[in-house]
Amino acid sequence: MxxxxxxxxxxxxxxxxxxxxxxxxxxxxxxxxxxxxxxxGVASEITGRINERYQTVTEYFKLKKANAELVRENVDLREKLRSNYQPADTLHTIVVDSIRVDSLFKYQKYHYMDAAVVGNFLTTQNNFMTIHRGADQGVKVDMAVIGPTGVVGRVVNVSANFSTVMTMLSRQFKVDAKLKNSGERGTISWDGISPQYVQMRNVPKNVKIARGDSVLTSELSSIFPANIMVGVVDTFQNDPSSNFYTLRLKSATNFSVVQYVYVVQNSQAAEQLQLESATKKTNE
Incomplete structure (x- = not known):
């Protein structure tokens, strides 16, 4: 002393x-x-470089589980490709509002970019991860991020080669979702307690709910594609003073082992948000 x-x-x-x-x-x-x-920007770049070195050492021990996830995802992608390229129905005229991407007149609204997870924080009330993709690769703030098994989060900060993602395990994160069976919608949030569970709120009590029901992203999100897995119903609370259920969902994404994600660009998001903003100003 x-x-x-x-x-x-x-x-x-x-x-x-x-x-x-x-x-x-x-x-x-x-x-x-x-x-x-x-x-x-500088802090994100430096932190990303440090986390990248650390992740190189630790990811080796998780290769078996990562490979299993990739195999399952590849099977799912093959199924989707088979259904996406059916012959055109000449008895109907299909009107689309998207970007044409090939000679078969297929249209693509969402574009996907793979990214390695080089930093992952799970012990705070507003958790985030760092991915090795940034502005130089086309990543922008508010792009959706999904994993092999479901929703991960959205981009909140971008440097040249790295981005930080607010994960679903953040009290600030919200996304519109729906029950797969009924189509009834609600809002996904996290209560800050367990990293394995999230909540779905504002689900009317007249909806039939069962343990194990799947919950997907809804068509109302301007960021996430529809029908991305969020989780499955574990329990639900019946509050007599409310007309709505609060569902407890087992998250489809295991945030403690995720190593690779996909950044999703909605090519029509800017147009939609601009129109909605103009309409709100008109109604003020």
Whole structure:
């Protein structure tokens, strides 16, 4: 203890100088938007590089489970491809509002980009992960992120080669969802308790619900494609004072083992959001 006091006394001026520098930098980045944005970009880049090195070591021990997920996903993709390329029905005229992507007049609204997870945080109330894709690869804020088994989150910050994703295990995360069997919609959120479970709220009590029912993303989301797995019903609360159920869902994504994700771009999101914003202004 005596040595500590002697050290502080000897280098007091220098330590005081460092404290003032730290305080000044805090105020600079906290109250100046330009410097704050620059700091966040640099911090994301540095953190991403560090997490990438760490992840290289740890991901080797998870290869078996990752390979099993990839095999299941490949089977699912093959099934989808078979149904997507059926011959056209010449008795009907199909009107679409999307982007044509091939000579068979197929249209694609969503575009997918694979990304490696290089950082994953699970112990806070607002968890996030870092992925090795950034602005240079076309990632933008508010793009959806899904995994081999279901919803992961959405992009909230982007640097040149890395992005941070607010996961479903964040109290700030919300997404519209629906029960697969009935189509009844509700809102997905997290209560901050267990990383294995999320909640679905605002489900009317006249809807028949059973344990094990699947919950998918709904068509109302401008970010996520419809019918992406969110989870399955584990339990539901019947509050006599409310007309709605609160469902407890087992998350389709196991956030403790996810290593690869897909960033999803909705090519029509900007058009939809711009139109909705203009309509809101008109109604004000």
């Amino acid at each position: 005596r040595n500590i006091f002697l050290f502080i006394r000897r280098y007091f001026n220098f330590l005081f100088f460092l404290a003032l520098q730290a305080l000044s930098l805090y105020f600079l980045f906290r109250y100046n938007r330009f410097h704050e944005a620059a700091f966040m």
